[in-house]
Amino acid sequence: MKILVLNGSPKHEKSDTMHITRAFLDGMKEAAPQEIRIVDIIDKHIEYCTGCFTCKRNGGKCIHNDDMKELLSEVLESDLLLFSYPLYCYGMPAPMKAFADRTMPLSSMAMKKQGDRYVHVGQANFSHLKFMMICGCGFPNSKQNFEPAVMQFKLMFPNNHTIITVPESPMFNAPEAAEVTVPRSELVKQGGKQYAETGEIDEKLLAEICSPMIPEDVYAEICNKEM
Template sequence: MKILVINGSPKREKSDTMHITHAFLEGMNAAAENDVRVIHAVDQHIEYCTGCFSCMRNGGECVHRDDMRGILEEILNSDLLIWSYPLYCYGMPAPLKALLDRTLPLSSMAMHKVGDRYEHVGQRDFTHLRYVMICGCGFPNSTHNFEPAISQFKLCFPNNHTIITVPESPMFNAPEAVAVTEPRLKKIKEAGRQFAESYTISDDVMQAITSPMIPEDQYAAIVNGTIR
């Protein structure tokens, strides 16, 4: 399988969330060999979308001459897109949002009704793609935190998507937390293996990897105790 990881964290490989993503990929690779490429959005030259819509009228030709042309081709040539990013203001970091905005050339101005909503008709065929969202946040639970990002992802990629959200993710970069992060990463590897084999993750594994690693009040006290 050809996998494109789009990392939205400005911290690149030092991202808390990338620990989760690498474990997921390790699990996938244990089930089958994959061709994996990682793009750090912050390192790409991506101009902001101006909303001129010329790309939606002229066969996908954007007015900007930047890295998005190559990225779009990489997306279309992949089998799986993994969107890996930390939660910023209940959404994705700005470099990744700029990249997502610039996928507009894949769609045309024409629209059609799908179920109870309208969608743009594609200019390119990307029906083969599957999508995984891996998102971590620094809060001790998921309640009223991930919902906006999840809603956006489901609307952007209504088909063939899998969503993994992990609270307390800064613990993955804390060596003193290895006693709790190591078992969690093993569960995430298991999720990757299951996904590689069936494109699904069992409910018990999903519950295990998306729940807090330590009690919420304990995590909050630790974080608050490190503030200078």
Template sequence: MKILVFNGSPKKDKSDIMHITRAFLAGINEKISPEVKVINVIDSHIEYCRGCFTCKLNGGTCVYDDDMKMILPEIIASDLLIFNFPLYCYGMPAPLKVLVDRTLPLSSMRMKWDGNRYIHVGQADFSHLHYLMICGCGFPNSRNNFEPMVAQFKLLFPQNHTIITVPESPMFNVPEATGVTQPRLELVQKAGKQYAERWEIDDELLREIGSPMIPEETYAAIVNSNAC
């Protein structure tokens, strides 16, 4: 299995979310030995898409000569794309959104009816690809926080997608919180092992991973006590 991780956090390896991703990859490693590449998106030179559609009309070549020229072939060559990022204003951080925008060369101008909507026809075969979203937020719970990003991810990748959301994620970078974060990382590792076995994770396990690690009111009080 070839895994390409897009780390969307500006904090790179020190991000809260990378703790979760590393635990997930550890679970996969219990079953198989994947080839893993991590791209810290903040370090990549990726220009903003200007919507000229040149790529869709000339077979997939973008007018920009930047890092996407190397990233696009790596996407096609992968089996699993992991989008790892903190929730920013109910969506993904800007550098990662720019990268997603610049995947436009992978589709053509042609459209087809697919289920209940029109989609662009791909300029490559994506049937082998699987997509995983790992997203954390600083709120005490998942309600009315992740829904916009979850909806966007499902629209972007309607097939073969899996979504992991984790509230209270800043605690993963707090050594004093290890007593509650370590058990949660163990659940994530279990999820990685399941995923390696069958490309999916039990719904109950996903709900457990997405539940608050400490009571909501306690977490909010801790955050407020440290607020300026």
């Protein structure tokens, strides 16, 4: 499988969330050989979308001459598009949001009804693509936290999507937390292997991966002591 990983964290490989993503990819590689390319979005030149819709009217050509043209080509050549990012203000970090906004050239101005909503008709064929979101955050709670980002991702990619959200993710960068992070990484790895083999993750395993690693109040107390 050809996998394009979009790392939305400005921390590059030191991203808390990328620890989770790498464990998932390791699991996938255990199941079968994978062709993986990781792109640090923060390092790419991506201008903000101006909403001019030129791209939707002229076959996908954007007014900006930056790295998005190459990135969109890589997207269309991939089998799995994996968004890995920390939760910023209940959504994507700004550089990744800029990337998402600039995917406009993939669709045209024409609209069609899909289910109970209208969507733009595609200018490119990406029906083969699968989509994954792996998102971590520094809060201990799973609920009343990830919902906006999850809903956005589901609306962006209504088909073939898988979503992993992990609270307490800064612990993956703390060696002293290995007692709980190593077993959780193994669960994530198991999820990656399962996904590579079947195209999905068992609901029970997914729920376990997305749950807090230690009691919420204990985690909050540890974080407050380190301030």
